[in-house]
Amino acid sequence: YRISMAVAGSTLEELALSVQENLLTVMGNKQADTERHYLYQGIAERGFERRFQLADYVRVKGADLKNGLLHIDLAREVPEAMKPRKIEING
Numbered sequence: 001y002r003i004s005m006a007v008a009g010s011t012l013e014e015l016a017l018s019v020q021e022n023l024l025t026v027m028g029n030k031q032a033d034t035e036r037h038y039l040y041q042g043i044a045e046r047g048f049e050r051r052f053q054l055a056d057y058v059r060v061k062g063a064d065l066k067n068g069l070l071h072i073d074l075a076r077e078v079p080e081a082m083k084p085r086k087i088e089i090n091g
Contacts, residue, residue, distance in 0.1 A: 001074040003052060008068035015070065019060050024052040026070065057082075 007015060007028060016027045028048045054060075054074070061073040 001058070001076065003072040003074065005050065005070050005072075006068060007065070007070045010065075010068075010070075012065060015065070017060070017063055017072070019054075022054045022056065022058075024054055024060060024072070026050045026052075026072075 003024075005026065010028050010030070014029055014031070016029070018025045018027075026049070030047050055076070057078050058074050058076050061075045063070060063072045065071075
């Protein structure tokens, strides 16, 4: 599984990912440009926080940033005790 989100204009230093229980949080913290004064500052220039509720037994494998897209790879790992098993019938 994969989550992709646009983070145009963000660098690796400005992005942070964290996982707590089943909640994945992606945060972007833009450094304010104190030399310029803007009438309107677009979404690409502001900090943000997005939260994703993960299903049971889903873990984050990794993330990468390419061409303004953040890709987060997920894996579903069901424990052996929870997997269905075949039971033979004796006759």
